[in-house]
Amino acid sequence: MGRAAVADIKGKGFSELDKETKTNTEDTNKNRNTTCSDSRGKKSRRQQKKMVHPVQRLFNACKDVFASAGTAFVPPPHKIQLLSALLDEIQPADVGLTPQMPFFSPQVTQRAPTIAYLHIHECEKFSIGIFCLPPSGVLPLHNHPGMTVFSKLLFGTMHIKSYDWVVDVPSTSAVVDPSQTQHPEVRLAKVKVDSDLTAPCKTSILYPADGGNMHCFTAVTACAVLDVLGPPYSDPEGRHCTYYTDYPFTKFPADGQVSIPEEEKDKVAWLQEREKPEDLMVVGALYTGPKIIGN
Numbered sequence: 001m002g003r004a005a006v007a008d009i010k011g012k013g014f015s016e017l018d019k020e021t022k023t024n025t026e027d028t029n030k031n032r033n034t035t036c037s038d039s040r041g042k043k044s045r046r047q048q049k050k051m052v053h054p055v056q057r058l059f060n061a062c063k064d065v066f067a068s069a070g071t072a073f074v075p076p077p078h079k080i081q082l083l084s085a086l087l088d089e090i091q092p093a094d095v096g097l098t099p100q101m102p103f104f105s106p107q108v109t110q111r112a113p114t115i116a117y118l119h120i121h122e123c124e125k126f127s128i129g130i131f132c133l134p135p136s137g138v139l140p141l142h143n144h145p146g147m148t149v150f151s152k153l154l155f156g157t158m159h160i161k162s163y164d165w166v167v168d169v170p171s172t173s174a175v176v177d178p179s180q181t182q183h184p185e186v187r188l189a190k191v192k193v194d195s196d197l198t199a200p201c202k203t204s205i206l207y208p209a210d211g212g213n214m215h216c217f218t219a220v221t222a223c224a225v226l227d228v229l230g231p232p233y234s235d236p237e238g239r240h241c242t243y244y245t246d247y248p249f250t251k252f253p254a255d256g257q258v259s260i261p262e263e264e265k266d267k268v269a270w271l272q273e274r275e276k277p278e279d280l281m282v283v284g285a286l287y288t289g290p291k292i293i294g295n
């Protein structure tokens with residue numbers, strides 16, 4: 001308090017000063033009460049936030065983020081950020097997983113290792129689930145038509161190869177011998193990601209038209225991936241899961257409409273539709289993590 005303010009108070013009568021002091025004290029108390037209740041409110045909100053389980057928070061956020069999801073829906077950037085931040089924080093223990101669980105044991109078999117899928121939630125707007133891959137498990141190249149997908153590697157190392165369609169060249173028709181295959185058409189795609197991902201790492205996001213909408217996961221070590229799909233696959237709504245084989249660009253002669261510089265040729269590939277791989281075994285397993293309220 002400055003000198004002028006002290007002089008002002010000294011110049012006032014006691015009653016006036018008393019009234020002012022009383023009013024000031026009341027205000028101060030009011031402020032103190034407000035501050036106390038604010039801080040109590042903040043504390044209780046913090047406690048509540050702590051008490052809400054990370055998977056419940058993820059579910060609640062998905063309900064909001066995908067409220068109007070339909071084919072080709074892309075959430076606004078701030079909501080993408082919110083969902084990624086929630087996923088980034090989720091640990092294997094939050095979903096009831098440990099790398100020692102039987103899903104992740106090496107499998108001695110001639111077939112491709114079996115992958116387990118733990119279903120957490122699915123509605124018309126979004127789905128949440130976990131793929132559990134033993135070492136060498138492969139989720140073959142497949143697409144996510146009109147979908148935005150968040151993938152959080154919970155533990156382990158996984159190789160990701162992903163593609164997006166090349167759209168800035170005329171529709172391509174490479175020359176494929178129709179007698180050699182059920183699906184003679186191939187389409188040019190550009191490589192988006194071709195690298196190993198090791199947990200802990202940030203959430204990967206793919207979009208309807210970019211970010212690597214077609215991807216293949218190969219378990220370098222046992223690993224688990226928490227997937228959020230918005231909207232989920234739906235045959236009636238045209239969001240059918242299609243599998244592909246990828247071929248090097250040099251495998252088929254292009255029809256003359258496509259010209260790829262020599263140094264760029266390893267960054268593109270021909271993708272050809274295929275039936276669901278016969279040796280792909282994805283089995284449903286029980287999610288044993290925390291229950292979600294409102295599921």
Ligand SMILES: [Fe+2]
Pocket residue numbers: 142144215
């Ligand atoms: Fe996928």
